[in-house]
Amino acid sequence: MKVGLPQALLHYKYYHLWETFFNELGVETVLSPASNKQILNAGVKSAPSEICLPVKIFLGHVKALKDVDKIFVPRVVSVEKGAYTCPKILGLPDIVRGTEGLPPVLAPTIDFTKGKIHFAKAIYNLGAQFSSSPLKIFKAYQAGTKALKRHELKKQEDGLSKTGGLKIGIVSHPYNIYDSFISLDLLKKIKKEDVSIQTSESLDKKIIEDETSSLPKELFWTYEKEVVGTALHWLKTGKVDGIIYLLSFACGPDSLAQVLIEDFAQQYQDVPLMSLVIDEHSAEAGLLTRLEAFLDMIKRRKKIESNHRPDGLSANYARGSVQAA
Amino acid sequence: MGSLQIMLEDLFRRLEVDYVFPPRSSSQALSLGAAISPELACLPLKITLGNMIQGLRAGADTIVMMGGWGPCRFGYYSQIQKIVLKRAGYKFKMLTVEPPSRGLSHFTSPFKFLAPGISTRALWNIVRRSFQKGRAVDLIEKACLQNHCYVTEKNKLAQLKKQTLYLIDRAESKNEINEALRVGLKTIDSLKTEDKQPVLKIGIVGEFYLLLEPFVNFDIENYLGSKGVYLERSVYMSDWISPSGKNVVGGHRQKEIEKLADPFLSQWVGGEGQVTIGHTISFAKRDFDGVIHLLPFTCMPELIAQSILPAVQRQYDIPILTLVVDEQTGRAGVVTRLEAFIDLLLARKNEMLLRN
Numbered sequence: 187m188k189v190g191l192p193q194a195l196l197h198y199k200y201y202h203l204w205e206t207f208f209n210e211l212g213v214e215t216v217l218s219p220a221s222n223k224q225i226l227n228a229g230v231k232s233a234p235s236e237i238c239l240p241v242k243i244f245l246g247h248v249k250a251l252k253d254v255d256k257i258f259v260p261r262v263v264s265v266e267k268g269a270y271t272c273p274k275i276l277g278l279p280d281i282v283r284g285t286e287g288l289p290p291v292l293a294p295t296i297d298f299t300k301g302k303i304h305f306a307k308a309i310y311n312l313g314a315q316f317s318s319s320p321l322k323i324f325k326a327y328q329a330g331t332k333a334l335k336r337h338e339l340k341k342q343e344d345g346l347s348k349t350g351g352l353k354i355g356i357v358s359h360p361y362n363i364y365d366s367f368i369s370l371d372l373l374k375k376i377k378k379e380d381v382s383i384q385t386s387e388s389l390d391k392k393i394i395e396d397e398t399s400s401l402p403k404e405l406f407w408t409y410e411k412e413v414v415g416t417a418l419h420w421l422k423t424g425k426v427d428g429i430i431y432l433l434s435f436a437c438g439p440d441s442l443a444q445v446l447i448e449d450f451a452q453q454y455q456d457v458p459l460m461s462l463v464i465d466e467h468s469a470e471a472g473l474l475t476r477l478e479a480f481l482d483m484i485k486r487r488k489k490i491e492s493n494h495r496p497d498g499l500s501a502n503y504a505r506g507s508v509q510a511a
Numbered sequence: 512m513g514s515l516q517i518m519l520e521d522l523f524r525r526l527e528v529d530y531v532f533p534p535r536s537s538s539q540a541l542s543l544g545a546a547i548s549p550e551l552a553c554l555p556l557k558i559t560l561g562n563m564i565q566g567l568r569a570g571a572d573t574i575v576m577m578g579g580w581g582p583c584r585f586g587y588y589s590q591i592q593k594i595v596l597k598r599a600g601y602k603f604k605m606l607t608v609e610p611p612s613r614g615l616s617h618f619t620s621p622f623k624f625l626a627p628g629i630s631t632r633a634l635w636n637i638v639r640r641s642f643q644k645g646r647a648v649d650l651i652e653k654a655c656l657q658n659h660c661y662v663t664e665k666n667k668l669a670q671l672k673k674q675t676l677y678l679i680d681r682a683e684s685k686n687e688i689n690e691a692l693r694v695g696l697k698t699i700d701s702l703k704t705e706d707k708q709p710v711l712k713i714g715i716v717g718e719f720y721l722l723l724e725p726f727v728n729f730d731i732e733n734y735l736g737s738k739g740v741y742l743e744r745s746v747y748m749s750d751w752i753s754p755s756g757k758n759v760v761g762g763h764r765q766k767e768i769e770k771l772a773d774p775f776l777s778q779w780v781g782g783e784g785q786v787t788i789g790h791t792i793s794f795a796k797r798d799f800d801g802v803i804h805l806l807p808f809t810c811m812p813e814l815i816a817q818s819i820l821p822a823v824q825r826q827y828d829i830p831i832l833t834l835v836v837d838e839q840t841g842r843a844g845v846v847t848r849l850e851a852f853i854d855l856l857l858a859r860k861n862e863m864l865l866r867n
């Protein structure tokens with residue numbers, strides 16, 4: 187039995203969990219190749235043109251997984267009480283099922299609005315398709331969560347250990363940040379400069395929770411809470427020198443989160459913020475120009491600030507954000 | 512919007528709250544709203560924002576907006592609209608009426624602010640009565656929509672609708688509302704002419720706001736009605752706010768929808784995603800000639816439905832026209848596409864008649 191794992195969307199959050207889980211149960215996993223032009227084109231062909239880039243890319247990955255017995259598309263409805271992921275992630279298995287000429291999907295429903303027992307059952311039922319031993323399934327799941335924890339800790343430590351140069355925080359969904367094809371190689375471009383990068387993964391989950399629960403109304407999308415909470419925390423504390431907010435043109439949750447984040451950026455002006463809106467037509471050259479302008483502005487600002495002019499005007503001089511089209 | 516307005520005006524009258532209703536949605540409301548809206552937000556946010564501006568300009572100092580708990584964007588509209596309006600310099604208080612599913616007080620507190628001292632029981636009775644009224648209006652609208660093609664004297668039907676809505680609007684007690692509804696439905700029915708048959712049967716599905724607001728859907732119902740098409744619509748106002756999903760006006764109960772949609776979309780995805788799929792299948796099973804799917808640009812639940820509809824279309828062999836609407840969509844383009852769709856459906860129908 188070969189199970190295909192699309193390297194897109196929530197792959198960037200839970201890959202270590204699922205891969206370990208399947209392998210412990212003796213199931214071979216096949217990962218789709220890194221995003222590329224063909225994958226995008228295949229995805230664009232089978233999705234409505236208005237849907238967000240990450241979902242298009244996801245469909246491309248699914249299509250790249252032709253020689254497997256099943257494709258793993260978990261239906262992640264909710265990962266905590268009181269909040270959902272995103273409607274499109276809720277409907278993802280159905281979107282894949284509706285695409286012609288694909289192997290069947292393996293789509294357990296993860297829905298914490300229905301409680302922990304529902305979750306345990308979902309995991310058991312998934313494992314039971316490959317093993318008749320409940321103990322083995324339980325152990326496989328345990329190994330999976332351990333692998334995921336290890337990975338998350340490592341990410342957190344990586345973020346904290348970074349020193350020197352400018353500190354730039356990137357707020358976005360992980361699939362935007364780490365899929366270099368979506369982000370137009372943003373990470374690499376930044377790393378070329380003397381810059382260390384922070385993401386929400388380097389923050390304690392508690393910090394994010396505290397920030398978002400201070401909003402007049404709690405956000406009901408978990409992953410959007412991470413985006414907004416991280417931006418808020420950095421804006422308030424000044425723990426980074428600048429924030430790049432990367433969002434997909436047709437992203438529903440981000441279209442509203444953008445208002446929250448930019449509103450806070452106006453209230454806390456010490457940390458400059460640049461919003462970068464991307465879609466499949468975004469050009470690398472344009473991104474590079476904006477990125478350079480933004481980093482230059484921050485460097486200038488830092489220089490002025492370190493000159494300590496007593497009139498206090500200097501820092502204002504360089505304030506403001508570079509707005510991406 | 513007919514039923515929503517009549518229901519809310521009734522509610523505020525009974526609560527003895529001084530209110531202004533913004534003028535009907537128009538291109539002015541849209542351009543006012545769009546000018547300060549987040550560019551990537553969905554269309555209903557922009558228009559309702561325009562409605563709010565018009566209300567504030569007409570002297571309102573408090574905005575009452577509906578809320579929600581996700582996963583679609585609507586539940587967070589009022590938060591965003593509040594920020595955007597404040598930034599534009601408006602002074603007001605925003606009250607958001609949340610669905611009671613996460614605690615009754617989310618629902619009652621805005622009303623208790625507006626009508627201080629009212630008991631929860633009294634409030635509940637008022638809300639129930641107003642809702643009954645809204646539902647009665649919906650039932651009249653549905654009867655007019657579905658009987659339109661069987662009536663020869665269209666003017667009479669329009670006049671009768673106006674009269675009945677007026678009577679429902681004026682009705683006070685439960686019995687008065689029911690009586691106005693009963694008489695209205697009966698008279699509408701009596702206008703039908705035996706020999707009239709519809710040219711085509713078309714079902715309309717899609718996002719709630721777009722389905723309900725004639726300004727944003729280019730008055731599609733009247734347009735198709737004037738061509739002699741029999742129409743059914745998947746969602747009515749009271750279905751959208753009704754907590755139970757039972758006693759629906761527009762076709763199927765929540766449970767039936769889930770069952771119909773299950774082979775294609777087995778998960779509730781917020782908004783009307785599942786309703787759209789379920790009703791499309793229902794229309795196909797009931798031998799409708801075609802389905803029109805209306806969705807706002809970037810609408811999340813409807814995009815899921817749109818991704819899945821081709822599979823439904825393949826299995827049930829029913830033509831589906833998808834109309835994506837944003838602030839740039841022009842009437843001329845929509846009418847052209849509707850005409851082409853009608854031609855296609857007519858050709859198909861003729862072909863099938865010849866074959867049989």
Ligand code: SF4
Nearest residue numbers: 238240272274437438
């Ligand atoms: S959160 Fe945004 S980018 Fe991610 S799947 Fe949903 S709409 Fe697309």
Ligand code: SF4
Nearest residue numbers: 553583585782810811
């Ligand atoms: S249903 Fe669609 S258009 Fe309506 S609020 Fe939700 S996302 Fe926006």
